[in-house]
Amino acid sequence: MSLNDLAIDVPHAAAGAAAAELRAALGARVHLPGDPGFDGARTPWNLAVAQHPFAVALPATAQDVVDAVRAATLAGLRIAPQSTGHAAGALAGTDLSHTLLLSLRELRGVEVDAQARTARVLGGSLWNDVLESAAPHGLTALHGSAGDVSVVGYSLSGGLSFYARAHGLAVNAVRAVEVVTADGSLVRASADEEPELFWALRGGSGAFGVVVAIEIDLLPVADVFAGMLLWDASRAVEVSHAWAEWTRSAPESATTALRILHLPPLPELPPFLSGRSVVVIDGAIQETDAAASALLEPLRALGPEVDTFGRMPAPALIGVHMDPPEPTPSATRHAMLGELPPAAVDAFVAAAQIPGVFGQELRHLGGAAARRPVGGGAVAAVAGDYLVHSLAMVPVPEAADAAAAAVRAGVAALDAWQIDALALTFIDGPGADRATAFGEASARLRQLKLAYDPANLFAAARPV
Numbered sequence: 001m002s003l004n005d006l007a008i009d010v011p012h013a014a015a016g017a018a019a020a021e022l023r024a025a026l027g028a029r030v031h032l033p034g035d036p037g038f039d040g041a042r043t044p045w046n047l048a049v050a051q052h053p054f055a056v057a058l059p060a061t062a063q064d065v066v067d068a069v070r071a072a073t074l075a076g077l078r079i080a081p082q083s084t085g086h087a088a089g090a091l092a093g094t095d096l097s098h099t100l101l102l103s104l105r106e107l108r109g110v111e112v113d114a115q116a117r118t119a120r121v122l123g124g125s126l127w128n129d130v131l132e133s134a135a136p137h138g139l140t141a142l143h144g145s146a147g148d149v150s151v152v153g154y155s156l157s158g159g160l161s162f163y164a165r166a167h168g169l170a171v172n173a174v175r176a177v178e179v180v181t182a183d184g185s186l187v188r189a190s191a192d193e194e195p196e197l198f199w200a201l202r203g204g205s206g207a208f209g210v211v212v213a214i215e216i217d218l219l220p221v222a223d224v225f226a227g228m229l230l231w232d233a234s235r236a237v238e239v240s241h242a243w244a245e246w247t248r249s250a251p252e253s254a255t256t257a258l259r260i261l262h263l264p265p266l267p268e269l270p271p272f273l274s275g276r277s278v279v280v281i282d283g284a285i286q287e288t289d290a291a292a293s294a295l296l297e298p299l300r301a302l303g304p305e306v307d308t309f310g311r312m313p314a315p316a317l318i319g320v321h322m323d324p325p326e327p328t329p330s331a332t333r334h335a336m337l338g339e340l341p342p343a344a345v346d347a348f349v350a351a352a353q354i355p356g357v358f359g360q361e362l363r364h365l366g367g368a369a370a371r372r373p374v375g376g377g378a379v380a381a382v383a384g385d386y387l388v389h390s391l392a393m394v395p396v397p398e399a400a401d402a403a404a405a406a407v408r409a410g411v412a413a414l415d416a417w418q419i420d421a422l423a424l425t426f427i428d429g430p431g432a433d434r435a436t437a438f439g440e441a442s443a444r445l446r447q448l449k450l451a452y453d454p455a456n457l458f459a460a461a462r463p464v
């Protein structure tokens, strides 16, 4: 049982008083069931998850967050911080009926210090916000594959980017966190201020408070050699084996992924993709054009139907993985692999044919992503050279069980090569063993949770 499961008890008769407490403190910034804004405010990015909180607060300032935390505490409610709901699947096992969902979606803004190569990012900001502000200074960040994921939710759970093998996890780029803790105070945590809390937040994330801003390091990268290669899925065996072989000697400057995708016949998709199954390699290679092209040669020799690899402005990297631009109902599962021998590649390709699997993905990790830097927090590296990820769509609620079974099978097909590790950001369902992702940090994280949040006020997608 995780600490998240120990819900604070709110007697039914007190519910009206709790609602009044929230309304008095937060006014129009709180949405209660029946309010016109409630349904919109409680709906997460992952539309497959129906969230039923006691109420939703939409703070616009750090002071609003302080007021919300204090009001929820007085009302006897728990608090679940959420920025976008990309990880709503991981929170889905937590009963929210006595919880204030604290949605940070209106607390957005980015200030870049070009000289220091850092950005101060407000709690609900998206990666697109950071890239837009950083690019004019020739800077970028360790963002993931989707521009509408939040910087805080991604970074404080690790964060695997297409720069990961060269620069490590995004969490190691976090310099300071401004957080409202369980006692309602606004605290700044960094290597020099509240170092224990700073250690815990870098992995423990929303289990330790509501983050109103973080400071992150930016990369002096204005453009990058990146893109994708695409073949018909009839080439999946050949291409997957070639990519696996290629990754064995690829330098740390290259971080790539391989996917087999079954795309539905949708008018929104370009005709060359609509209704087709394809195999795609994408990612970034931080080398000169000549060196990157030479490195790609064995993959290009397989004659891809589409080849977009080339030098592009750094913000364009966020588009190469073609993640859905809108909220999407989905179920996913992942595992870490220690190696990817030919038998594992065959198992991966076969698993892509499991009915219901929409996308079967391998990400090449290792390199700096597997190395713990000095001064890192609770999560600072992820073990394993590859991540396998299986994705299914959940078009209607009745499809949820079948989708969950499909992605379980998609990942179980590679059981023989799995290691005892998980990437925290990719945990997307309830019940996954978070202790595996926290590893050696688990015991200290639990101790710090009891010290900083003794009443277990905060409910997190990935509880400690």
Ligand SMILES: Cc1cc2nc3c(=O)[nH]c(=O)nc-3n(C[C@H](O)[C@H](O)[C@H](O)COP(=O)(O)OP(=O)(O)OC[C@H]3O[C@@H](n4cnc5c(N)ncnc54)[C@H](O)[C@@H]3O)c2cc1C
Binding pocket: 081, 082, 083, 084, 085, 086, 087, 088, 091, 104, 123, 124, 143, 144, 145, 146, 148, 149, 150, 151, 152, 153, 154, 157, 158, 159, 160, 161, 205, 206, 207, 209, 210, 211, 212, 323, 324, 425, 426, 459, 460, 461, 462
């Ligand atoms: C389409 C898609 C693409 C993705 N691509 C990548 C990728 O390339 N690399 C990768 O590593 N991951 C990736 N992810 C996973 C993603 O990074 C995680 O799910 C991440 O936790 C989402 O953060 P969020 O804040 O947007 O989501 P939310 O569901 O809003 O938040 C997740 C959790 O983060 C915490 N949190 C968020 N904001 C705050 C805050 N302000 N204060 C306190 N706690 C907070 C809370 O505990 C919350 O439960 C992807 C997910 C999707 C759906």
